[in-house]
Amino acid sequence: MEEEVYDKIFDELINFLKQSHDVFGLKEHKSKHLINEVPTAALITGVNMPDHNTIYSNLFNQLKDGITPYIAQLASKDCPNIKSLLAKLVGQLMQTSDMLDDDEDEIDIKKVPCTMSVLCSWYHHTTMKTSPVKKQSKSPRKRLSKAAASDVSFPQFPPIVVIVEDLEGFTSPVLQDFIIMCSQNIKQLPIVLLFGIATSVSVVHRLLPQHVSSLLSIEKFQSKSSTEYLSEVIQMTLLNPDHPFRLGHKVFQLLLDLFLFHDFSTTSFIKRLQFAMMEHFFSQSASVLCCRQQDVASRVQKLNKDDVDMILQLQSVKRYIPHLKGEKQVLIKKNLAEAKIAITEMANVMFSHDTTFVPIMHCLHIITRSLPKHPLGKQLRELYAMCLEMSIVNTEEYQHANNLARMFARDELISFLGQCEVKLKSCSKLNAEADKLDDFRTRLIKLGDSCNDFVEEEEKAEPEPIEETKETGRREKTTLRSLQKKLMESAKKSRKLTKYEALRDDCMTYLQEMFRNYLKCPQSMPLYEVYYCTAVSEVRHHINASPRAALQTALSNPHYYLQCKCCKTDSGRMVESFPDLCIIYKLHLECGRFINLFDWLQAFITVVKGGSSENEDENTEEDQVLHARFIRAVSELQFLGFIKHTKKKTDHVARLTWGGC
Known part of the structure; x- marks a missing residue:
């Protein structure tokens, strides 16, 4: 999953590293490097330090899969001076199967002079030599590893990639000497530098003087922010219908707070999510039913009477049973087989709710994410947290967002309806709703220039309701809010609606009813405790340690x-x-x-x-x-x-x- 998150930035990086020395060894190479510039990739990784090891390890593995076998990773803690840096560089590059004899596990780097001239000689020796049939190793393990390594085909002159993990941690003299050495040997060594930068590219000019930075041909690669990676992780885990496990409102908010106010690390967020899952399955006995929908029936049949009684005592189940028919309520309490059937039905209700919940929530986010001041949040995770806490349509934020959405322009509304239709078509249970939105979108497009025409009285679908007031002896108290409401209602009654405004009101009314039907709070659904982790105190005690x-x-x-x-x-x-x-x-x-x-x-x-x-x-x-x-x-x-x-x-x-x- 982590490789999928960083997939796009890795593709761009690998293409740059592959093409940086694509003409090495040819005549064009000498003309290309007349000014001795070193190809350099500046990767802006952000301040999420725990994720850096994951980024570089995944990048290292992808480079090994056909780009180059010569990769060195340098960290500031291991390179206090240029001598240590060259020792690390030469040591990592020369520890390859090409340099090892059959009876050697590794090269004794202390016996090898750590200089750039030695590195040039080694590179040309390993790339220009012929490839005769290799002697079979005496050790089967070594023979297997060499055979596995030989399966990967590299170009004749693979680039030498030097990954500087934390550029800010290096001292300026060490970097200057190293870059000058690389520039002087660029015609003999196809070196490519990869600078890992946590802040901004300006740190390169802060650490290096102009005569040194001019030796670098820098290309910037900006990775997405950690919050965007977080949204992708949430989409692939908690909002994926194939994964039945979910987080309760308080646990989800706890993990979000730890991410936003502590480390900005998606790796740490994933580990905390794994711990919450472990805690849920360890502490909640009924979590045995937290599985795929096709496996629920078989697991329910394996439950004994004590397990069934324990599930029936869950608070969400107690709230659900009174809504059943009276005869069924009695059978559930007395008959074990009927109780198992009811539990299976409740699980199917929960799965049906989760299947339709996510696409509808996406539709609400599409409509409200661009509203002023973002009453329902700018990110999907904010809206998701609100939906986990309570029924979203009953909140003041939703009412405010609904009032703002009723002022959309025609082009905006058409675009939003098209995006919502795509989300709804991803779920087969919402095809009717998708067709209805497509009908509204088609009618809006057909309005054309007549959208500003007023609606005639006979064209109104419903007559305006007449309010009936009861005569009471007491006079109703007038407040500023009630007066404002009355004035707005009277203004609506006196003002004639255009055809577009009438159609827009009908569309928003339908959307509001759709949100009310499908965006029910998960806490109101049966078997909520089975599929949602609610042990916030235990998770906080172990994760947010003192x-x-x-x-x-x-x-x-x-x-x-x-x-x-x-x-x-x-x-x-x-x-x-x-x-x-x-x-x-x-x-x-x-x-x-x-x-x-x-x-x-x-x-x-x-x-x-x-x-x-x-x-x-x-x-x-x-x-x-x-x-x-x-x-x-x-x-x-x-x-x-x-x-x-x-x-x-x-x-x-x-x-x-x-x-x-």
């Missing part, structure tokens, strides 16, 4: 995680069976800003020895072991950020945190 609270709980009460009897004590007490780090932590809570290491050591020894006051030689082996344990525990506490070294007092450490367990 590391500081968990760390303090583990250090102050190790029994909470270890679950051992020896560590189970009253709150505040310490026993010798506690882990050394827990003892050190609880002792440091009793100290002030500065902690004397010698006193801390003596207190630690006292606790570990169980408070024994026997006089023992200080140089015994046991004391040396205790000293080592103490030093290790203090180092771990420093690593966790609770203490630090200080120069204000000799043999003291400073405490960095306050507050106990």
Whole structure:
């Protein structure tokens, strides 16, 4: 699924990398690189850092599938200087099956000079040599891997792709030296640079002076924003009728908030979605029915009486049963076979609702996404979240959007109806609705120049309703809102409608009725708990973790995680069976800003020895072991950020945190 998300940008990148040195080795190549420019692709990936590894790994795999076997990935943490960069570059490029003998697993890169001249010699040796019959490897595993590698056909002079994953992390001198080296050897090596940029292309000019940046022939590739990738992921998972699992309103909103306010990572969103699915199937016993529609009947037949009773006790089922006939209600409670038939029917009702829910929601989004201030949201996920919470037609936002939609121009309405018709035709159950929208669209087109003609009285389909008021003794209170409503109604009655306005009102009335019938809140459907994950507290507890609270709980009460009897004590007490780090932590809570290491050591020894006051030689082996344990525990506490070294007092450490367990 991740490859499908990044498919378009990968196609453009691969075409650029393939054509960058398409004439290498020919006479045209020398004339093409008279100015020694290095082909460079600037890939704008965005700030969604967890997704970068996925992007580069997928791109690496696609390049290996027929473009080039010579790919190097460079990260700033591994390249603090030009020497380390060249070592990484040469090491990754030369570790190929062509350079390995039958008895070698890898080349000892320490024995190879890491220079560009060595790289040029290696490249021409591997590409210009003839291809005699290779010796069979003694190892079947190596022979199999080489055979698999030989199945992929590469061009005679495949390009050398150097992927710089995080350009912002590299220092300017290292980049300058590397680019100058690549430019000087571009006629001998078909090098292509791929810069991974999280911000903007201007970072290239910020890191490189003009005489270096002029050596690059840069082409920009802008990946879609992470929010667009998120919409595609939601469309392929939660809005796909082939996948019965869904998220409840609160869980869906939680995952959206974590995405929008934390990391903008679709990879993390997918992992959270997987965890929510795991939590749903683990905690909800009735989730055994969360399967494809054709498998529901067989699974229902395998249910025993306890399982059926448990399903009948679900809140959504309890709300649905009273709507059935009286005789059927009695049979469901008494007859197991009838109960299974009813559960199967309820599951089919849920599947039918999900099948029609998504296309109709798409239609509503098409009509309302361009409205001013976007009352129903600009993105489909916003509308979907609102539909999960309650019936959308009963919200104030929908009423406001409906009023704005009744002012569409004719061309806009024709375009929207055409898009809605395409969405409805994707579902066979909505063919009648699609035909009705096509009829409205045809009538709007046929109006032509007569759309501004007024409707005659006899052409009105329905007479205006006459309001009947009851005579009461009390006078109705007039408010600003009621007065505004009365004035608008009177203005509508006094003003004659044009033919287009009358047809538009009929069309919007039909759409409103369609939305009311099909966009019912999923919470009102039977077996809602089976197909929708609603365990928001459990999902939030595990996904939106509090590391500081968990760390303090583990250090102050190790029994909470270890679950051992020896560590189970009253709150505040310490026993010798506690882990050394827990003892050190609880002792440091009793100290002030500065902690004397010698006193801390003596207190630690006292606790570990169980408070024994026997006089023992200080140089015994046991004391040396205790000293080592103490030093290790203090180092771990420093690593966790609770203490630090200080120069204000000799043999003291400073405490960095306050507050106990």
